[in-house]
Amino acid sequence: MPQRRTSVPPTHLRQGPRPLPLHLLTHLSTLAGSRAALPLLKSGSLGWKESLANKAHALKESLDAAGPEAWNRLDEELAAEAARRHQALLDGIEAYRRHPYARTLDRPPEIWRQGSTSLLDYRIRAGGLPVLVIPSLVNRAYILDLSARKSLMRYLAGKGLAPFLVDWDSPGPAELGFDLTAYITGPLAGALEAVVRETGRKAALVGYCMGGDLALALALHRPERVASLALMATPWDFHAGRDGQAVLVRALMQPLGMMIDAAGQLPVDLLQAMFASLDPGLNAKKFALFAQLPRRAARTRDFVALEDWANDGVPLAGPVAQECLFQWYGENSPAKGRWLVAGRPVDPARVAVPTLAMIPEKDRIVPPDSATPLAAAIPGAQVMMVKGGHVGMLLSARAVSQVYRPLARWLVESSVQ
Template sequence: MAAALDGLKAYQEAERPPPPPAVPVAARAGRARLLDYGGDGRATIFVPSLINPPTILDLAEDNSLLRWLSGAGVHPYLVDWGAPTPDEAELSVAGHIENLLLPLIDALDRPTHLIGYCLGGTMAIAAATLRPPISLVTMAAPWRFDGFPDEARDGLRALWENAEPTAREIGALPMEVLQTGFWKLDPARTVSKFEMFGRLDPDSDKARAFVTLEDWANDGPPLTYGAGRELVEDLFCANAPGEGRWTVGGKAIDPAALSCPTLDIVSTSDRIVPEATAARTGETLTLKQGHVGMVVGGRGRTALWGPLANWLSRVQH
């Protein structure tokens, strides 16, 4: 424990590297923005989770899935959800799709691929139902929420029951509440990673990469109260998507009914979104990298970046 606390202190005091260069804004919808990463290929909209910032897909200048894809025959765009405003307390997960995501898709006014990561993948399935894309890719995206371990769902339910009165009063669910749930998924790892960091040379590439990733994991605006309620009660606890009862824009969302090519990227070692939660309705790419490692880990380029670019090229038309 002493070593872990030393590592935590070293992390808190570490020098922060500069963020990657800013990219142009292609469209806006309320507080949400569509960021344009350039490139010569087909437009490809990436939908990140509502939890944590979207920058996991553009973590660092030398570790950015989106910047790499822009030079590999893809024209990536990234949805940046922004921070909720006080008048959005009742905006649900479905409301984010209807009021923010669909207008951003419509703003491009041309056919696009659609790619969703984590909860963003769940949301992208709904968006693809309402705005059929060239293709749909989901990365580590939950759909069958009964595939989460019972202890994880029960823990999240208990967490929500304790937080709900305050969340309702302030109109938002703070990120710190959700972080508590993530820590409980694997508390030993939370301790061991800081113990490991404390032994690193603070000027090493590994130490700098750790700080960048950990800052991402501990950052993010709150969820609206409506999104928190729907996420916990309807998705995690009631498994509405997996049972065909989730409706968005007046339509029941069924990934099996999509007419476009689909690719579901899952991982056998994902502790945050287990592979048992995947929709698995089209092609499947199975990886061994973890939930975050598949995107920014050392083997991400060969395991996910390259195969994703190749698949998008194959279904280009």
């Protein structure tokens, strides 16, 4: 019997959004900064973007003309608005934490396991092209099977393909010492062998986010087992448009490296804080809007399902964390040809199977400028630009028409080339 899987017991308060103290303090400090800037506006020493400078000057002149009481009133209104906005955030968080939704999809059969890594079988009928779907090591695999209505895995199965999902889970005692080579040549290569053995055919590889980098490396490591390669929102040039980020990572290398060494891993809350830094104001906006949604609406349940997944993270094994943070993000080793797996450079030019790169146009986690160089480096790779963002490509209302359906069609067509 399939195991029943419930991600969040509805009788318990949720932990998220994680890390909660960071989100609350970030919002409070942003709001406090608005009032703290008021004396600078009054003295005329506050810097403005060029597009706002004229309006700011007109505002100051208007307040000066109205007299001191106008400035006092503005201060009072800023304080009231700050309190209102923070309360809206708190209301949204409280509504999320107490929402009764729980993910109750049946867990597909597990047909293979090595350590903490398992292989889930989503097939609903015999035959069909085997497809090994590889998620990121950073988040739970079920983003690809979030709900009955939003599941790439179940869609592929419904179209007659034979999809299998790698479920990394949290690193166990053995995996805590793994680097990327150990993951790729160990459990990932083992999962591919299990799919080939189970189906008797070469497998298509589909990698999402960091999973695309792992799929690329696996395709080069086991080319005789791979029929095709699909990369979804896969980063490659980690410095594209983010020079400041690289400088910051290098500056933090020693203290962060020492912390990872001491803990043996990169903790979930630190990972979440890094993602939050990409858009520090996002959580306040989305939870304030969430507080206004009807509790039983499908949109409300979708929000809770996604947030539950986002807050159900897993730590990164220490060596993997150091390799990704300091070599990928710090040194840009993949784009520079310096990322090695089993002692060999991961060279996209050596890919010899049909390849598709699906690149979201509004991805803040993997900007198009980071993903497109990988597609350009793979001979004959087809590029498909997708409207939306990193997670939206999987879960938005357009996901079926713009991602699921074209991907399934391409997988079938590439298997007969």
